[in-house]
Amino acid sequence: MKQALKLILSTLFGACIGFGAVMFCIVMFTGTSVSDFLEKMGNVQIVTLLLSCVLSMVCLILAVFVQIILHEAGHLVFGLATGYRFVSFRVGNITLIKDKGRFRFKRFSISGTGGQCLLSPPDRPYRQMPYFWYNAGGVLMNLLTAIIALILWVAFPKMPLALHLFLLFSFISGFFLALMNGIPMKAAGITNDAYNLIFMRKDPESRKYLAQQLSINAALMTGTRLKDMPEAWFPNDEITDYGNTFQVSAKAACGSLHIDRGEFKAAEKIFKELMQHEKEIAGLFVKEISCELLFLELVGDMAANEVEELYTDKLKGYVLRYKNVMSSKQRLLCALALYWENQPEKAKEIYGKVLRNRDRYLQQGEVAADLEIMEKMLREAGVEP
The missing domain is CATH 1.25.40 (Serine Threonine Protein Phosphatase 5, Tetratricopeptide repeat)
Known part of the structure; x- marks a missing residue:
């Protein structure tokens, strides 16, 4: 998850660098001064551009954060639906646990992860343990919410700009996170959801270890x-x-x-x-x-x-x-x-x-x-x- 957030934010940052590079080239190779360039753009346009960049950054970060929560919520919902029991739900380093019948927040983190939902397995032989929906739940939730966000973004073009941007970035980040976890891969030796799902299907012994x-x-x-x-x-x-x-x-x-x-x-x-x-x-x-x-x-x-x-x-x-x-x-x-x-x-x-x-x-x-x-x-x- 952290890798996904870094990649999305670096893309936006790269766009800002690209704009700066274009301005630099115009100034250096066309004989246009910085003041002339800014004057041609207009002060109002510059302020609008800067505010749009800031608003876009805020909406992007918020959309990614929400999609991370939704990803872990997908594991939780589909896990509970197939017989697992709640243990903990973490986003960033904030972890919700159930302690003696009461919910409490504690701090915990694992390198390379933006969140994690942990459940205890149902009481049944490991070869009969349901593993598909628990592992696929996060990807399915990201895909579902990304599609909903896209539909709303297309259906209501005149909504407030902040909400419009949030829905657009929710679609992009949700679809991106679904790909990151839906295509089997390893990152620094850590397997993603799709990799685990395929592995447990091929090797029932791995279900025992899980x-x-x-x-x-x-x-x-x-x-x-x-x-x-x-x-x-x-x-x-x-x-x-x-x-x-x-x-x-x-x-x-x-x-x-x-x-x-x-x-x-x-x-x-x-x-x-x-x-x-x-x-x-x-x-x-x-x-x-x-x-x-x-x-x-x-x-x-x-x-x-x-x-x-x-x-x-x-x-x-x-x-x-x-x-x-x-x-x-x-x-x-x-x-x-x-x-x-x-x-x-x-x-x-x-x-x-x-x-x-x-x-x-x-x-x-x-x-x-x-x-x-x-x-x-x-x-x-x-x-x-």
């Missing part, structure tokens, strides 16, 4: 830790395709389960196996795996060369970017402060901040595990939490 991931996510939201979830949700199957995000995610979940249990060697073995296929795995997974390997190195052998190799400026930026929405990043920062920087008070401060703000985190099961791990680290280092 159902398990959705179930794990829903349980984490409600405060259940990984170690307290059913063992069947963590199949330690051999990966046959490291480009398959479903298989990689399921394997990474097993590694996270071992960390929650305190089985750090077993977790390290899994994450190192995944890292051996770094070039095949989606970039987002590589960053998450790198974070966990760095943590495991810090609490384990803490070989200086390994820590320095893992803790690059790029990874540091990633950790700092997500530290306020993912408690696992605070756990890593706590280990860095305690073992690498030799600053126990800083580590204690990080733990205290997470403890005070624990309700703000999206995945309550994860934050409960991370708090316990940090507390144990501090106590073993002789620091009272």
